[in-house]
Amino acid sequence: MKFIAYNVRQDERAYFENWSQENNIEIKLVADEVTSKNLSLSKGYDAVISFQTGTYPAEFFETLASYGIKDVSIRNVGVDNLDLAEAKKYEIAVTNVPAYSPNAIAEFSVAILLQLLRNQNIFRKRMAANDYRWAPFVGKEIRALTIGIVGTGRIGKVAIDIYKGFGAKILAFDPYHDPKLESEGIYIDTLEDLVAKVDVLTLHMPGSDKDGHLIDAKMIEKMKDGAYIINTARGSLIDAKALLTALKSGKLGGAGLDTYEFETPIFNHDLNETGVKDELFKELVALDNVVMTPHIAFYTETAVENMVNIALDSAKSVIETGTAPTLVQTK
Ligand code: NAD
Numbered sequence: 001m002k003f004i005a006y007n008v009r010q011d012e013r014a015y016f017e018n019w020s021q022e023n024n025i026e027i028k029l030v031a032d033e034v035t036s037k038n039l040s041l042s043k044g045y046d047a048v049i050s051f052q053t054g055t056y057p058a059e060f061f062e063t064l065a066s067y068g069i070k071d072v073s074i075r076n077v078g079v080d081n082l083d084l085a086e087a088k089k090y091e092i093a094v095t096n097v098p099a100y101s102p103n104a105i106a107e108f109s110v111a112i113l114l115q116l117l118r119n120q121n122i123f124r125k126r127m128a129a130n131d132y133r134w135a136p137f138v139g140k141e142i143r144a145l146t147i148g149i150v151g152t153g154r155i156g157k158v159a160i161d162i163y164k165g166f167g168a169k170i171l172a173f174d175p176y177h178d179p180k181l182e183s184e185g186i187y188i189d190t191l192e193d194l195v196a197k198v199d200v201l202t203l204h205m206p207g208s209d210k211d212g213h214l215i216d217a218k219m220i221e222k223m224k225d226g227a228y229i230i231n232t233a234r235g236s237l238i239d240a241k242a243l244l245t246a247l248k249s250g251k252l253g254g255a256g257l258d259t260y261e262f263e264t265p266i267f268n269h270d271l272n273e274t275g276v277k278d279e280l281f282k283e284l285v286a287l288d289n290v291v292m293t294p295h296i297a298f299y300t301e302t303a304v305e306n307m308v309n310i311a312l313d314s315a316k317s318v319i320e321t322g323t324a325p326t327l328v329q330t331k
């Protein structure tokens with residue numbers, strides 16, 4: 001058995017090498033993400049271990065099937081950028097790492113809200129200009145706010161626990177009601193009703209190309225004036241243009257964005273020489289009431305180690321037994 005891993009960063013290499021030694025399984029490490037050009041490198045391997053926020057080549061599963069590959073194990077949670085129907089058609093199992101560290105993302109989502117609530121962008125700029133005054137940028141405390149959680153899965157639940165620690169009132173929307181949270185009476189029946197009741201809306205659900213924007217201009221209009229929105233889930237959930245309009249007009253108080261609708265050509269790339277061409281992005285990041293980060297909510301030592309080890313364990317399990325606990329797509 002031997003595996004090929006794409007998009008391997010420096011900070012992952014030691015985990016791959018340790019796992020390879022412990023399991024006596026050869027792994028070829030490729031620094032680039034999967035493209036049409038380098039897909040042929042996977043010929044001769046039994047499983048592909050991949051990781052990317054952008055799109056996979058259209059011929060991904062068809063080509064892997066022609067090489068006799070039986071498994072694709074991604075090192076992250078979201079499978080929204082993989083064509084699972086194609087995987088099924090070509091009888092390739094797909095596994096993910098559903099819970100490498102929900103805490104990493106939940107903690108980060110709260111951290112960016114704190115930066116917004118205490119006007120960190122403004123005070124950083126003022127200090128850089130030798131201006132150390134306070135007024136008029138008085139902050140808000142989380143315990144004074146009602147937090148709306150969209151998606152009460154693994155990450156949403158950790159976020160709820162953190163917000164409880166701050167003493168916030170918590171409401172939530174999720175088509176699936178967790179029995180324990182249900183007994184606490186936090187669920188609101190519709191997203192429209194939730195957004196109208198909360199001071200902060202924080203997204204913790206999967207992205208999907210099919211549903212269009214969850215948060216569009218109409219939904220933003222239903223939100224409280226001056227409300228905050230936090231998105232560490234998927235950029236596709238928010239209409240970025242509508243968000244920009246609402247932030248500029250003052251309809252919304254601020255946005256904390258670790259994901260962005262058009263992030264693929266920007267995030268995790270060094271654009272020092274070319275700069276960013278996306279005007280919408282540039283306008284968003286220039287706003288004092290926006291905290292934008294390049295999809296790094298997941299990026300902790302605990303998470304990276306788990307992502308590598310769980311993906312490799314899953315691939316080994318699929319090749320040896322035909323299944324794995326992390327299977328998202330059966331053959
Ligand atoms: P999860 O599967 O444990 O929970 C997702 C929850 O969303 C489920 O309870 C589900 O019922 C709910 N849901 C589905 N559709 C919904 C809808 N239309 N409205 C409201 N709720 C809905 O997933 P998780 O581990 O909590 O992760 C959530 C998402 O976070 C992932 O799908 C991924 O997109 C994103 N994520 C981001 C990062 C990052 O670094 N920024 C890292 C990991 C995951």
Ligand code: COI
Binds near residue numbers: 075
């Ligand atoms: C995920 O695990 O789904 C993430 O969003 C993190 C990663 C793709 C950068």
